[in-house]
Amino acid sequence: MLSDLGKTLDVAREDRALLDEACRLTDRLADSLVTNGFARHFVPTRWGGGAGTFTALLDAVSLLAETCASTAWCAARYAAHGRLAAYLPEDGQQEVWGDGPDVCVAASVVPPQGSAVPVDGGWRLTGRWRMASGVDQADWVLLASWAPADGDASADGDAPGGATEHRIFAVRRSEVKVLPTWRPVGMRGTGSNTVEADVLVPGHLSFSLRDLARVQPHAARCHTVPFPLVAALIFAAPVLGAAEGALRSWWDEQAARTLPDNAVAAQQQVLARASAHIQCARLLLERAAQRADHAVVTPVLVAENQRDVVVAVELCGAAVDEIFRTAGSRALDEDDALQRHWRDITTARAHGTLKFAPAAAHYADALRTARAAEGAR
Template identity: 30%
Template sequence: MDWMTALPQGHHETCDRARALLGRWRALAAETERARCISQQTVDDLLVGGLMQLVVPRRYGGLQSDWPTLVEASRIAARACPSTGWMIGLVGSHAAIVGRLPSLCQDTVFADGPGQIIATASVSKGVSILKVDGGFRLSGTWCFSSGIDHAHWVVLSGKDPRDASLGQTLLFTLRRERVQVEDVWHVAGMCGTGSKDLRLDNVFVSDAWVVLQSECFGSAPVGAGHNPGGYLFDVEFIPYLGSLHIGPVLGCAEGAYDDCVAALRNREVTKENAASKTRPIRLEQLAECAAQLSCARHLYHSIAFLLHSAGVAGRSLSLQELVTLKRDRAYLVRLCVQAVQQLVWQLGTGGIFDASPVQRHWRDLQVMASHMDVNWDSAMLAYGDFAMDHHPCDPAKAE
């Protein structure tokens, strides 16, 4: 898209560094899945290439990139290994959360340099949060902590016990060594994210390391003034955080398409196969998949443009923009899922073997598509409710 060519040179250099590593990540993808965690070699690649420091504040030696750079780097990586793309985009974005915390927290987290990996966990079970003098005591299990095996810090969320009627959520930041990792990550796809459970037993977190989520993720959080010139530290954060999934999803589907085309070409090594009666059907199906991914790319660029332009302007999204954003990212995911499903069918039994990267992309995509931030039903119902409650207008002008 033309607007992306106008992004700073640092954006294009970052994307080039990610592309240069695709061959290595592709070769490691199967082992990453078996290990259920990205390798230390991959982590080193990410840190040396600055790909885990994309949204670390500039004052700490980070790149302080804008949102399109973060999501595009994750998309590129996901073509070879969706788990690595997830690490760049989703886990890497957590540095921006720290960049919104009080300055003392930021200074402490990045005291050892910009290459700090920050894991999070928001889904919990059997959790107890007690207010005590000077802080809180946390017990229980927090789930889905992607990248925890390589993390230096952890950000947990939980309900504020001081007034349960308000239903407010708190964010607790603590060092990785203060939590126990429980290896329950035996899953059908996205194995390499290593999204294990975290167990805390009466762990104390000082008040200085606890903030209201609504204040941290809202516009102009307390830490924003510490990092001028970076809108990811200043604007309302949820639309940006919830949209990062489109990078790994689209990249995963594009990788599946490339691998499928390569496999189909290998089949046509004889004139008999090339002249098969079913060949026109395969070509038509392949063209349809390409069209679906082309549509997904248009939605991807539309979302990226919306978020970037709003961020540069320092404004929050309108309600109409929010429901449209949710609709479009859910539709993007559906297009990718449909395209890859068609590709799997095209390969037939040849695509079911572990040696075929298409089946791994297909399973990874199913897992990413199940994430609540791209849930089809909630996104479409929200948009439908909005459309019914507002006056009719020209959709092209409205969006």
């Protein structure tokens, strides 16, 4: 279903200016993402979902991002958050998907924010959570806070010994207030606004971050891979598509120009270098998605996926930076397609999940640990 994107691409093309103005998706564009199956992509099959693959999501999101990276970002997040919601207890999943799998779930889960205090039957959740992409059109929101470990609290709400855990709570969109705080330079249409809540959350609508490591019996592959293996990949998919769109936009304009002989060689070199970097990025991300779909998971494999994803994003960013610098004055117009892609990629690269240094450190640590284990045998 994700491959049938024709109508969504048309709507995204028509509504791009509205997204930039309102700093959120249009309702009809959000509806189109649901129709295309993004919300149900990772929902378990027992609820009517697709329990789909990471490769299919990468292909669909990157294609969509060639036209509108904001739309693609929300599509990817709706899919990813459906996967997270599958770790709710069975009663919680029933509440979210009992009427069908086409449920849009927004989230603000990293870092934990707000406050969670155990109460009879659940939790009192209060505070504000930043950057919940696509929240305006969501049905549910996943919000994370540090909470007393295992819900075991003393009378003043503190866990014995101060033990806490990263806990995630599912809240109906109708129970929270959305504050229009999202006015960025790029990715303007993602509507990554702040959420304010003061709600009681039943225990069956909560799970801890460590639950993401548990393997569910008879679960589909997408529900058995560790969260760190795929988290960055889903954020990187819109960057890849935006880079491919930027390259196409730049070359369409360049090919129509008549350049002096001394400028032709420089143009050719930019084209060759940028296109090679973006193609390398696609190969890295496709390999990361295939690992997530099929490979035997080890700590080194997780670290390799993180390494490859952030390097792919760096390659895309460097390529688009170069072609933007060579585009001339036409790219200074805020309505220019190349500038839009450049702004979107620059904004997406600021996301903490796509930073190179943590991925590099994790990769080095994983290799050291693996080699130490080999030496001990």
